[in-house]
Amino acid sequence: MSTQAWTFTIVGLTFALYVAIAIRARATSTGEFYVAGKGVPPLANGMATAADWMSAASFLGMAGLISFMGYDGSVYLMGWTGGYVLLAVLLAPYLRKFGKFTVPDFIGDRYESKIGRRVAVFCAIFICFTYVAGQMRGVGVVFSRFLEVSVEKGVLIGMAIVFVYAVLGGMKGITWTQVAQYCILIFAFLVPAIFISIQLTGNPIPQVGFGSRLDGEVGREIASGAPWLLDTLNQLHDELGFKPYTDGSKSLTDVFCITLALMVGTAGLPHVIVRFYTVPRVKDARTSAFWALFFIAILYTAAPAVAAFARANLIHTVDGAHYAPATRVNDQGKSLPDWFRTWEETGLIAWIDKNGDGKVRYHEGAAFGAFEGSSKPAFSDKRGASGERMFFNPPSDSPNELYVDKDIMVLANPEIAGLPAWVIGLVAAGALAAALSTAAGLLLVVSTAISHDLLKRGAMPNISERGELMAARIAAAVAVVIAGIMGIYPPGFVAQVVAFAFGLAASSFFPAIVMGIFSKRMNQLGAVSGMVAGIAFTTSYIIWFKFIDTAPDAPSRWWFGISPEGIGSVGMLVNFAVALGLRRFGAPPSPATQELVEHIRVPEG
């Protein structure tokens, strides 16, 4: 069977599975639609949380990012797992005891504030849409690459699937599809990782192979004498002018701030928090936090291993290879494998033969300058002397001749390692599972924020149960359409917008919820002004440095060297400081609210 046939079969089967689960797990009440009737066992909730959380970015983007960043990529690994410790000890058990439906519910009830609830609704919707655009885009990219469907059509198919199970099934449908999606995505991530680990190091466990010697079949080609993989990578980096792989180039302050912002942001993301409302008991909320991180850690410890393997493989395969296929190369030496040309056609790889020797030279630095404001290659119709695609971008001074988009590393990995066709199909299905499960979780938050927080608890308090459920379904449907449009016409560079989602979650929800639980005296005035100040600060900093001051030397003007990705941690401090400073000027919380705080602090009752 061809790669494409395999991909069609595997993707088709998984989609049929999702729809079948959705039909079996239809929601019949708002309680089921919002929180799956609070009947999800902790192990299943842990799996669902893991799938909910691990997005197209975790599955497709992260290993590639780390592959090019080396040690600096650790910020994602620690940041996106450490947040679960915060969730487990600071938020999950207490929010479960609170026992309502949404994050704005908690803010609104705890601070007895309509404005607080609205600010929270606004943040929740904003965070979800910025995040979901990337997921839909991811679905489109996978479809276009593996199934020869246009990105637009791919997004439409993804929308249709999410529509079926999110609109019909609500949280109940989403939960059980997410359990299935976790199984598919983790299997799809681990199979190529295990294959490649064996090829390079001879050890089948990627996490162990990562710290092993290059003693596999391919590993021995890369370096003789079986040196440590990481030592070899550092040495290759040194030869090509890169910083050592295990060394960083970001400042200590920045690494610190980004990690903190990602941790706190993770703990404050509404689609993750709401999953802890779905279990039967407080104890189960704690246990499912454990299972969630356990299942996430399987992928998150394998990803840096995959990154290192891919890096070694890429440098070994590409550097010094002839562009022309093997049959046309006359002299001795290796030539580029077919995957290089396939990915070149998609525009995610480009090569410029600066010294005219027909061989790829990989080196530190960008291969070419920007063209019409974009640093991505702008291809022309012409072909170069070796048959490579030509582009308009001017060559740079660096001896580097190669451009590789970070996003392809996971998708191209099976091809780079020469794995069988079904593995490639599996990876495509896994990427789709990761993107769809996250998209569904996010869209559900949008829909509940509208039907529950804006209608039931806002504009239409007398709406019937059936009316609210209908409103939730309509809101989910509208949200799917908007998400699809954002996937087809992505608003700017998706990765830039994701920094927003974490920054906002870190600077708004996290402090407001933590103070709501741990400070009995925190009142409406303090908490709401804290949230507004945190959001205003973080948003202006990110907008300024991501969209207004985008000059190459802008990093020199960052405050204390903190990048927009890391500013959420400062925004969080601003929120805490403003809230604690202004608290004394407002009235203390009512006796009923103080009673509520006492109530959520204890599991019993």
Next chain:
Amino acid sequence: MNGPDRASYWRANLRLIFSVLCIWFLVSFGAGIWGREFLDQWRLPGTGFPLGFWFAQQGSILVFVCLIAFYVRAAGRLDKRFGVEEKADDPNAQQDGKA
């Protein structure tokens, strides 16, 4: 549960949270970031990992998982000691029935 018991349960709970967060901070921000260069002079025994790099890309995550496991058990014990664990017939547990 009466007032003073409630207060001492909460204090014990805060102590538990504080100790968990200390370890959380030490392995990630401590060993994985600030101490990384210093720790990199050693290797994780028997492997090719520089120690600080290992903490940043593997060790901290493994410790996080163990840390939550520890917290789940410790918090459960605390609930039992103060008699505040949810009972089987707890109305809270049965709120909306099974799915």
